[in-house]
Amino acid sequence: MNGKREDYMKAMTSAHIEEIMSIVKTGRVLTDESDRFSYSFDGSFGTYLPDAVIQTKSVEELAALVKFANRERIPVYPRGQSTCLSGGPLPVKGGMVFDLSVMNDLLEISEEDLVAIVSPGVLTADIHKAAEKKGLLYPPDPNSSHVSTIGGNMAENSGGPRGLKYGVTKDYVIGLELITPEGDIIKTGGRTVKNVTGYDLTKLIVGSEGTLGIITKAVLRLLPKPPASETVMAVFDSLIDAGSAISKILSAGILPAKMELMDQASIVAVENYEPLGLPVDAAAIILLELDGHPAALKDEVKQAADLCKSVGARDIRIPQNVAEKAEVWKARKLVSPAIVRIKPTKISEDATVPRSKIPQMCARLQQIRDKYNVHLVVFGHAGDGNLHPNIICDKSDKEEMQRVEQAVAEIFTAAVELGGTLSGEHGIGTMKAPFMEMELGAIGLDMMKRIKEVWDPNNIMNPGKIFPEPGQKLELS
Amino acid sequence: MNGKREDYMKAMTSAHIEEIMSIVKTGRVLTDESDRFSYSFDGSFGTYLPDAVIQTKSVEELAALVKFANRERIPVYPRGQSTCLSGGPLPVKGGMVFDLSVMNDLLEISEEDLVAIVSPGVLTADIHKAAEKKGLLYPPDPNSSHVSTIGGNMAENSGGPRGLKYGVTKDYVIGLELITPEGDIIKTGGRTVKNVTGYDLTKLIVGSEGTLGIITKAVLRLLPKPPASETVMAVFDSLIDAGSAISKILSAGILPAKMELMDQASIVAVENYEPLGLPVDAAAIILLELDGHPAALKDEVKQAADLCKSVGARDIRIPQNVAEKAEVWKARKLVSPAIVRIKPTKISEDATVPRSKIPQMCARLQQIRDKYNVHLVVFGHAGDGNLHPNIICDKSDKEEMQRVEQAVAEIFTAAVELGGTLSGEHGIGTMKAPFMEMELGAIGLDMMKRIKEVWDPNNIMNPGKIFPEPGQKLELS
Structure with a gap:
């Protein structure tokens, strides 16, 4: 699992690029370093250069690329607008980034079935607008919705302020079209709210941070808009x-x-x-x-x-x-x-506790702030226990970043000790992976890993996310 | 998968029973045929005698029994009150039934966290009452709630009339304690509504019909009760x-x-x-x-x-x-x-269509009724497309049952052709298994099966459900 760089092809060869070019007939393959650089970061921490970036609207071409990647052991990273706060789209092992923001043609509202059918590259705010035009509501409203894609929201199971009353992205996704890590195209769920035909793959995939496949279409449940x-x-x-x-x-x-x-x-x-x-x-x-x-x-x-x-x-x-x-x-x-005006680097956490534990969590956060002398700001979705403790710092200051590292680790510990969770809505990605076992236990984590391994035997689908590598530690400095 | 009887131990030996007795220190082991007979049927079709029935409130004893069963390849069937309409708790391959209705001690309401913590054997109606006493609401309300357990509701992801506005059981389960098919005890989710720490095992397990483990505790989300x-x-x-x-x-x-x-x-x-x-x-x-x-x-x-x-x-x-x-x-x-007064056997289906297709589905049902000359009654949760076409028949009439078989198969086909699903809220169980590939495709079904195989390598956990056996057909006659 999450093998090292050497478990994959050493570097992409020109033969690889040629094969990619031959598959991508209707889109673009970006290989210039300047182009690739734009795909090396997200809203979190660290930069990693991919070997190639693919832009195509064709599901069949993407599926063929995944089949090729699986055969050649080339990592694949689905990516929306990269507003991700946990490193979801970072190409940490090199390989191909699929820029799904270009796949944005489909945004269909069915008033009769109370659903929206969408492509992954559609901006979430555009779904809000299209639904409202018909007197309907798509409730999940991450603060980034004007710039983030629904595909990214689904990968990370985004929340937002309305989570308290209306739940999160997962609660509104009822059907998917997915490219599996072996390059097959499958459908999960459908257009009905009630569906118990076999395992709920839809809700397994939403929130799996792109590690179980590439979402190419989704059916979203809508509600009548409150007057x-x-x-x-x-x-x-x-x-x-x-x-x-x-x-x-x-x-x-x-x-x-x-x-x-x-x-x-x-x-x-x-x-x-x-x-x-x-x-x-x-x-x-x-x-x-x-x-x-x-x-x-x-x-x-x-x-x-x-x-x-x-x-x-x-x-x-x-x-x-x-x-x-x-x-x-x-x-x-x-x-x-506003807070990034104070210092240039923002470490944005979303550790979540049962709502009755909010006062205790606030107290723990104040202790952590004082103990490590860090600039800690607390705000967020208090009604559902989903606070956003943000540490404002300067990543070029090594000594400060070591204190930040320790403070972040202690925030995670506090959340888990209070019966909460590492992440309420941002995802695990790379940074929180080392803390997974603390929350889930070794066997709990292993039961997740088994699913990953049996769905993606060559570990090509967004490797390096969710599951910690042996000995992996939080590193910000 | 779903191996034949001979893939398991031939029949339980007296040595097996002795080992079971030595594990179950605080509960009861039932081996008399008269006792076992009570555990041979549910609300659906067919009777299958288990080799032994276990009643214990101890999670540790159940986990030890599962470890033993996994070692000896003895099938295990979790069971609530057996109101199931799809054969979920039927011991179709022999082995041990775990009577979880005895595990009913815990029913705790936290007003501050808006959650209930429950044992699997608690009746769903008792959760309704306990929540209402505190001004809260547990929305899922299957019509059987006065006699069905929350454990069974979770296994089958039960719905009910309130599904239209409030969703189904899965939408309210946010944390679980589970015995895995290899006998380990794990926790999934927790007491927070927002939780994106790794894969959503909670929503994978709810609705998996007892094939991925045994739920021994659950955290349910509650809402303020509408005035x-x-x-x-x-x-x-x-x-x-x-x-x-x-x-x-x-x-x-x-x-x-x-x-x-x-x-x-x-x-x-x-x-x-x-x-x-x-x-x-x-x-x-x-x-x-x-x-x-x-x-x-x-x-x-x-x-x-x-x-x-x-x-x-x-x-x-x-x-x-x-x-x-x-x-x-x-x-x-x-x-x-009322409808079982007409004839003694009721084949209760819950094929579900997008709500805009309800008029077409009604028309198809009338055609099917006339074509096969069966007594078909239609009622149900129209607002969410979840109709309940029931065929009233007499299982001792072989000729009639053959017509019923064909009619049922055609109901499933109609639902899938209209963009719907085999089952909205009753589950797949044994009867609908042969139709899974029609809805999901071979690869879609295989992706589910992979999870089952990697979680339960010896296929001891409620075998014979959800996944069709090679060549399996619907048999009612």
């Missing part, structure tokens, strides 16, 4: 009180579409980046979006505001129109760009 | 109009909790069984349950009623109190017991 939504911002002088407000609201029978937390460091960062009138002296704010029938919303907004006040919110803001609402949500959207 | 619900019954003179009403309502942005269809044959059967004042001259009725905020419901009920009228409903009934609502839903609950 209205309201936003509430609550300001707290204590992070613990903010945590209590979250619990109170959920146990009062209110299920907000979004329930986001920003700590003081993220509030200050955003306000410095773009003044929005946020309370920079507050310990935390929570942002709620409630959706549904207008009459129901009126009640729920009042109830949520009262509950926040009852646990110590010092201020409640309820934006009154679309522009005011957009302004509030802009604050949350700006956290990521 | 109110309303019921609407609409009466139609044409099945096609009823189908149109279903489409209209869904595309108007209303997502009912339940949307059930009863055809004339099922209306008449229920009315003969217990007079409820149903319109026996109607071609079809649809039953809606809407849930949510009372103010929203008031609007939606009116809108749904108007939409039904606009496509030709001749009568709308809106029950005004709890007792009247219960009476309406009783009609739907009574379909199953």
